[in-house]
Each structure stands twice: as structure tokens, then as C-alpha cells.
Amino acid sequence: MTLDPSAYRDLVRRALQEDIGRGDLTTQALVESGVRGRGLLVMQSPGIVAGLDVAAEAFRQLDDHVVVTRMRHDGDWCGAGETIAECFGEARALLTAERTALNFLQRLSGIATLTYRFVEASQGRITILDTRKTTPLLRELEKHAVRVGGGTNHRMRLDASVLIKDNHVHLAGGVAEAVSRARARLGDRPVEVEIESLDDLDAALDAGASTVLLDNMETADIREAVRLCRGRARTEISGGVSLARLPELSATGADFVSIGALTHSAPAADISFEIHRA
Numbered sequence: 001m002t003l004d005p006s007a008y009r010d011l012v013r014r015a016l017q018e019d020i021g022r023g024d025l026t027t028q029a030l031v032e033s034g035v036r037g038r039g040l041l042v043m044q045s046p047g048i049v050a051g052l053d054v055a056a057e058a059f060r061q062l063d064d065h066v067v068v069t070r071m072r073h074d075g076d077w078c079g080a081g082e083t084i085a086e087c088f089g090e091a092r093a094l095l096t097a098e099r100t101a102l103n104f105l106q107r108l109s110g111i112a113t114l115t116y117r118f119v120e121a122s123q124g125r126i127t128i129l130d131t132r133k134t135t136p137l138l139r140e141l142e143k144h145a146v147r148v149g150g151g152t153n154h155r156m157r158l159d160a161s162v163l164i165k166d167n168h169v170h171l172a173g174g175v176a177e178a179v180s181r182a183r184a185r186l187g188d189r190p191v192e193v194e195i196e197s198l199d200d201l202d203a204a205l206d207a208g209a210s211t212v213l214l215d216n217m218e219t220a221d222i223r224e225a226v227r228l229c230r231g232r233a234r235t236e237i238s239g240g241v242s243l244a245r246l247p248e249l250s251a252t253g254a255d256f257v258s259i260g261a262l263t264h265s266a267p268a269a270d271i272s273f274e275i276h277r278a
Helices: 009-020 025-030 052-062 091-122 139-148 166-172 175-186 198-206 219-229 246-250
Strands: 036-043 067-070 083-090 127-129 162-164 191-195 211-215 234-238 256-258 271-277
Touching: 009 052, 009 091, 025 091, 036 052, 036 091, 052 067, 052 083, 052 091, 083 091, 091 127, 091 139, 091 246, 091 271, 162 166, 162 175, 166 175, 166 191, 175 191, 175 198, 191 198, 198 211, 198 219, 211 219, 219 234, 219 246, 246 256
Parallel strands: 127 256, 162 191, 191 211, 211 234, 234 256
Antiparallel strands: 036 083, 036 271, 067 083
């Protein structure tokens, strides 16, 4: 589970520029040029690591001779107090890049850890999907973190697949009309449509929906929808999904559950950077 450097190299450059401005006044005043440093990235709370390559890139952009040794890798579960990577390089560069490296690493590890907890709670009975509710410009990184945590990516972009949401339905004039229009214009491409009640389910199925998105529905209605869709369309649950409710939803027989919270509400992992003279 690696990321192409082209996905993050420019992001890291811009993040460093944002943080440094015209220069790191504190580090330049206190740390002599040429001093070598040894920095440790340490997990302070248990969780899944994600984003080590991105963090390493932050150090590397300020010191192209830095040596980053990984003790752990993306996808590893780490306990509190474990060292996940060691950095040897120019001390000024390590100090100046510290916050940018941690911002990426903590954000992505938090997403991976939350995803892992949802996957564990599902007990393998339903596929955990992410959504497009990602931080602008960080989607590829955040969806990487979902994969690292054991989840499955839904659409990366709008051009990836057809998903008819409630506003599309409103503008098209109804579920049946929306699905029929998509079928007519897009040929044999799979068509997913969101429904909010069982009243729209027959219309979606009769119009040829490939997947039905069951949005904010009660568990009993989800079970009934799954029964009616069996052999005709796949089912995806969305809305109101929590860790506490997931075992109940997993038992409905639905194929997928999409969870925006994986990327928009994951708490950052607690990771520290400890630096000393080398």
C-alpha cells in the first residue's frame, strides 16, 4: 500500500511554505548551522500508522541527505510508546519540518485507525466504504489511509462511477426518471441511486438500478430493502452509521456501508517527534 510520490510531493512543498514563511526564526536563533540531529517519531496512543512516506518527504525537502529509517510501515498496528521511524539529518531541517511532517502523519494515521475500528466492528459481514467527504486536495492521501486501515475506496472522483443522489433525483423528476435517463445516456455502466424510503425502491429496481443506496433508513426498513433487492441489485447503507450501530447494520445482509466520518471526523493520532543531537 504505497503512494506515488507525485500524489504528495507538491502538497508537502506548499505545506512547508505555509508553515515556514520567510524562515524559522526560533530554530535559526537557537540551533547552529551544521549541527546533526537524531529524531524519533513515537506513537503516543495505540493505532494504525499511515503516511510515513509523506512525513519523510517533509524532512527530505529541507535536507536532501536526511536518512529516514522506518521501524514500522503503513498498515502496522502500533502500541503507545512505540518508535515508528528514526531520522538522521541536519538538526535545523528536522526541527523546521517537524510540524508539517506530524500534521500529515497524525491526520492520516487517525483516519487509518478509525477505519480499522469500523472494519473490526463489521466482523467481515459488510464492506466498509469511504466517501468523497475529504479535505480539499488531500483526497488521494486520505483515501490511501482508508485502504491502510482495511477499508475500501468508493469513488475517487465524479468521473469514476454513476451515483444518483437526492438532488439529482429532484432535478430529474423522480427516482425512476433519473435512473432511466442515466441508463439511456450511459449505456451499460452500473448505476447507483439513493433512496430515502421503501416507496422509491420498486421504482429504482424497475428502472434498472445496479446498486441502491439506503440513506438514513431504520434498520427494519434496511432489512426489507435487502430482501427485495436480493438477486436484482446490491445494497449500500449510508447515514447515521456509528461504531455502536455497525454490528446491527452488518447483520442486515446489505453489501456495503459508506461512512463519511472515516475522513471528515477522524481524530488525529497522537504522535510525537523527539529530537536530540546526533
